[in-house]
Amino acid sequence: MVCSDYEVLITGFVDGELDGEQSQRLMSHLKDCATCRKELERVKIIKKALDMVAIRTPEDEFWDGYWAGIYNRLERNTGWIFLILGAVVLCSGGSLLFLRNVLFADDTPVWVAVGGVFAIIGIIMLLVSLIRERVRINRHERYKDVRR
Ligand SMILES: [Zn+2]
Numbered sequence: 471m472v473c474s475d476y477e478v479l480i481t482g483f484v485d486g487e488l489d490g491e492q493s494q495r496l497m498s499h500l501k502d503c504a505t506c507r508k509e510l511e512r513v514k515i516i517k518k519a520l521d522m523v524a525i526r527t528p529e530d531e532f533w534d535g536y537w538a539g540i541y542n543r544l545e546r547n548t549g550w551i552f553l554i555l556g557a558v559v560l561c562s563g564g565s566l567l568f569l570r571n572v573l574f575a576d577d578t579p580v581w582v583a584v585g586g587v588f589a590i591i592g593i594i595m596l597l598v599s600l601i602r603e604r605v606r607i608n609r610h611e612r613y614k615d616v617r618r
Pocket residue numbers: 472473476499503504505506507
């Protein structure tokens with residue numbers, strides 16, 4: 471084998487891909503050949519430089535997390551908005567139907583009408599407080615990720 475044949479072995483050695491027999495063959499050649507020892511050092515340096523380029527910087531990960539966080543929050547907030555809108559539509563529509571068809575029907579007993587009105591007031595209060603809670607949490611979350 472001539473020196474150029476060892477180039478592949480040197481690259482493989484640096485990448486840790488040689489089997490025992492191959493690296494033994496390379497080692498015994500390196501003992502007698504300064505040219506290939508130099509080549510080994512050169513390939514090692516190149517590999518180190520490539521590794522450094524390949525390593526992701528902490529800033530990359532910060533920005534990835536940053537955008538993922540914004541996306542998650544956007545998604546969750548949108549989910550909440552739809553849920554609340556749906557609940558408002560269903561509750562107000564249902565309440566109107568309930569008022570018209572049950573509470574103010576001629577044959578509805580008074581206690582059913584009173585109970586129904588209380589239930590509707592309770593649902594509306596719960597909805598309002600749910601919306602207020604979400605608005606308050608959103609205002610908090612906006613500053614949660616700010617670095618101090
Ligand atoms: Zn050589």
